[in-house]
Amino acid sequence: MADVIARGLDRRTAVRTVLLAVAAVAAMLGPVLGDRYTVYLLTQAFIYAALAVSLDLVWGYAGILDLGHAVWFGIGALAVGVMTTTVGRDGMVVAVHGGAGTYAAAVLLGMLASALAAAVVGAYCFSWRGSTRFYVAIVTLAVSVVCEALYLEQRWTGGDNGLFGFQLRLLDRIAWYEVCLALLGVTLAVGVVLTRSDFGLLMRAIRDNEARARHLGFRVDLLKVAILAGGAALAALVGGVYGAAVGLVSSPLFGFLFSTQIVVWVAIGGRGTLLGPVLGAIVLEFASSSLDRSFPDQWQLLVGLAFVAVVVFIPDGLLPPLGRLLERLLLGGEGRRPQRSLVPAAVPGGTEGRGEVVAALSEVTFAYGALQVLRGVSMEVRRSELLCLIGPNGAGKSTLMALIGDGTMRHGGSIRFQLDGLSVHRGRTVDHLARRGVIRKFQTPSLFESLTVAETLLLARHRGQLPSLWRRTRRIEVPGAAVELCRLSGLDRHLDVRASALPHGLQQALELAATVAAWPELLLLDEPTAGLTAQERRVVGEVLRHLSREQGRTILLIEHDLEFVDELADRVVVLQDGGVLADGSSDEIKRSETVRRGYLGASTPP
């Protein structure tokens, strides 16, 4: 078995290496085989392909639809232009100067300026509460349109004419060809390392489900600003090389049309694949220049139609289906070897301070608009206890739990924590509370659909810490209890399966395992056993009890199965109509006349 897997790996790697080598050799032979015009076209196509890669990182992987990506590229080219030319009174370039050093400095400055500009745009788009994912698309589009218009008004940019004639003459045509090919190689390599790294998982996680990423402690807004700025810096690097190679910068380089073109390359090639956008850019650039001569009027229309067709019929772009076909032809049905595995990790745990109050709620009120949900809830949650929250549907249980895990919801009364480094609740964001040890599992599964089971656990384990930008963790260290949950639920047989492909019950189990893997002090579990069989409920219950009794975790749990509650709970709080109806041991609750009348009594058939 093992050697079959190993052979599969060898073959996969071999095929990949051969394909890459063929592509590289073919690319390097370009100047030998092609005429001057072909070489010129290819040089330009490599630059565009590198630019497409930078957008793919931002849009394809992190899900930030940047409709002004041309601006970042343009800033890179403009920086080189401005630092190597002198503009006369009439806005025409009168002198070109500067050696290789000036060009290098200009490229670096351009990258810096571009990253800064993108960070400002990103900070504006992402920090605004309630902004949807289309907000950034509209703002970047506006930036692109405005920059193009502004460009024309300025004298230092060359205005209408732009800046020109500043190509770096140290290198000849063929050398520039090689440089641009190398640039593409480097950009691709950066992209591959980044997207295969642990950080790459975080990028996809943010694309799939921002809310979940926040609930695992990640500073999503900040990360998105950083990703946009990073993509802009990469685009500016490409723009800088473009400037040095072609020696021309003008307003259309910033414009909406060019921005759209980059999006089209990425979309047609296949976003989130890196190689797809590269092929998209090269093929479309080539096709457009040759078809442009034969059908000057119809060509744009054809590209437009192709774009619509791809979006409608193959929304993933051309590469993914092509890749699957190649894989079948070259590899047969050979399976992938297992990608990642779980190993139990040592985690802090202990029952010191058992019984101390970790969260104290006093007269907490909350309303959704006119709908009053909580009407003065006072209760305490104590360290290392398993506290069950029960009550009729609509009593406010989930709302109360959401409120404990999010200090930014407007509420009355007060909530105080007594955890390591966490006492204030009001105003604290979900991700802040998660990093300090308060994590909530939602009522319905909320996962990262494109991440596998193992990858989800890996991110959960980071709990807001920045994952490595280059390392790819294969052996994932998670707390023993999370490994146990995976084994009991059968998740361990699906470690490399995407979360979206799991059946409902396993999604529930994964969400619970991820919450445990994050190893918070206080676990807020909203119906963690929904969709499980009675036997599975029992074993999950045992794991939870072990977590609280032996490992010092504090668990607040919503549950409807009263037998389950009876077996498990250290203490029970009954919520009704937004208030606490009863609070005590499960025996006390069962004996309580109020509870019997208010809640339990109705369950005995008449």
Next chain:
Amino acid sequence: MRLEVFGLSAGYGASLVVTDLDLRVEPGEAVAVIGRNGMGKTTFLQALLGLLPRRTGRVVVDGCDVTAEPTHRLVRRGIAYAPQEAGLFGALTVEENLRGGLLAGRRGTVAWDEALGPFPQLAARLRQPAGTLSGGEQRMLLLARALAMRPRLLVLDEVCDGLHPPAVARVVQVLREQRERRGLSLLVVEPNLKAVLDLADRILLMKRGRFLLERSPSAPGAREDLEHELVFS
């Protein structure tokens, strides 16, 4: 309604999830399919209702072959489906959701009493948008919407998940009444045996896409057999 299924297979991509399933539900009968997660219960329902393409198999309703009929036609024949995850119109009110269930189904008026009888707290919130209900109340509304069209066959995916015990008791009671009074048939899939013991006439255990075991809950030893298979499947 009598439902008959012959040799049903379905799956995703190249792999089959359920294979060669036969099932028969008589008028007024309640059949439950139990099984652990990932065994194909939801896939079975979706293939049965035409929400997922069937690879093989025939579906017959009251002696009439409906294999080729799309989902909405099946619904018009009086099959109501309450899926696992909320399929509500969040921006519409509770009342509008209930009326919407009727638009898709057979003509007639909303069966207000049957829909809201088990759920008095929904009756008090008719004008509230469904999206602002709590998770458990949304499950109630899903059920109420299915009942509102007076179905002849009710198909439920994990029906009582997330409902508080009094509501569960009322649901079980209403379903029993409707089965006796007007021959409502019931097909339920559930991971939890306990949830269907009071409800079902027959319980089938599904394992890796096949029915492995069939028991009547009243038969001696049925519960033990089923539990044993659930645990060790």
